[in-house]
Amino acid sequence: MATSIATIVPRLGGASDLGTHIFPSIYGGLIDTKQWQGKPYLVVNTASQCAFTKQYADLQKLYDTYRSAGFGMVAVPSDDFNQEFDSNAEIKSYCALNYDIDMPMSETLVVTGAQAHPFFKAVHAQSGFVPKWNFNKVLVGGNGQVLATWGASTRPLSQKLTRLIEAELSQPIPPIQ
Template sequence: MIRKHTLFLWATIFVIASASAAVTPRLGHASELATYSFPSIYGGRIDTRQWQGKPYLVVNTASQCAFTKQYADLQKLYDTYRDAGFGMIAVPSDDFNQEFDSNAEVKSFCALNYDIDMPMSETLAVTGAQAHPFFM
């Protein structure tokens, strides 16, 4: 039964990441990935070290794009597996001109429309020279 849930979790992560990630992060070793830190839209920081040895998903999001409904599925995935140690960071970006002008607007939109409580970073660059290191 656990194996079935584990396979389902990985399949779900793959589908969501494939469908919603606008950029493919560079690949690295687990210890390398465990060192990233993101400024939280709620204040403070989100450090991936908290999920060391556990699965986590970092996904580029945008509040005004065709995939905006992904927030509902991402929140559902997070709700389903967070107690098992699964981590997630939604990373809003305006690199593709599909995000609100301020972090406050992004936070409000996500809370009001999708009841988001999963970890979410401030709006960050995911492409180019200013991209967050995770996406380089």
């Protein structure tokens, strides 16, 4: 199942960065990772009926703590592990009522296999990481590189995660090429 050990991926040159990705927003419209260019962002595959679902509260706290500094986040509901509600409306309602979520959240997407969202395919190509369960976390640095990945048992407010976010936020924004 999930592991709490982070996979730290070495920084590479910009040629193999993730680029920008667009997620359909559960609130309508689109979430474009380009808005966080030069800053770190976290992508978490979520599920509303999982034992780790209570992490939504800490994900929101993490987002609230760092968003004013430019940190981004996308919660990506997925039923890949058969623990998500049947509709985006149910997910949206559940998250609003139980966790007062206002962080960016996509519509339900596939995160593993041939039908995975292009972001997860790009993460796999760059780092070898594929979500093994719900609430896996991918931290992307301002340079478009996967900085680290964590399994479900790593808490969103853990020092290993927040230290990397803070270190990345302290870096100068790289020039756009």
